[in-house]
Amino acid sequence: MSNKNQNQSKGGTIALNKRAKFDFFIEERIEAGIALTGWEVKSLRAGKGQLTDSYVIFKDGEAWLLGSQIQPLATASTHFVTDPTRTRKLLLKQRELYRLREAVEQKGYTVVATALYWKNHLVKCEIALAKGKKLHDKRDTEKERDWNREKQRVMSHPAP
Template identity: 50%
Template sequence: MAKEKENPNYKVIAENRRARYDYAIENDIECGIILEGSEVKSLRQNGGNIAESYAMVEDGELWLVNSYIAPYAQAKTFGHEEKRRRKLLVSRKELARLWNETQRKGMTLVPLVMYFNHRGLVKMKIGIAKGKKNHDKRATEAKRDWSRQKQRLLRHGE
């Protein structure tokens, strides 16, 4: 498959590719993230991973838990903790909506992508998701395989 053109408005730092396979994403929301200077510099060198992380609402605040940002080599004494909890920035209205959504049975907040926006700020897309069962995952995979096979048939005319 051909590589998509890169969007000039933002640069992707880390993507949770497994999230769309493991979860049915109902809605997504963009939010800011509070970082230290060495964390931002490390992210500019592509030193981040959000594959095993999740978001949660606690005490009226939105937190990103278990995300990894590699230590910045030039910041020895003023470095940062790699897997610390990071606060996510959303409006009060969105925070209330996220809290209500997560109170529904089986709903969770999953980080989808972390990126630099057009102003150079680190932003994150959080998905409101419900976990898929194994048969749902197999159905998604079968649908994807069938669409690939259709494209192949159309291309080669067999």
């Protein structure tokens, strides 16, 4: 086993949804388990997961992750049906499900997946309760990020 795989299996990040911070105000983060098949776990160990444009829906009292992609390995068996974008079940407690569903239905929040990571030998999905940003909010965030970057540059290299 290579050193890279050892680090991943002990708690490394598999995939991040960087777009979520740009498009949403993140209010609260929750850790959820995710129901995967064997080939999906192998693909995630190889770093083949992607969370861009993924979100959570509630159906029949359960939470489901939509829009995530896990590309099958070339060595995957041919007798498995490997759908890279299938809907995956999120494993949450009833209390968490109720609270999230209530926030989505009554308060206008949305639930987005922000990260996939290893916790011991299990794959966990970090989901966040978020509100959408307007265009002017995105511009303000960008200006603030640029200003902070410029401040760091000036502070680290003082003028002669």
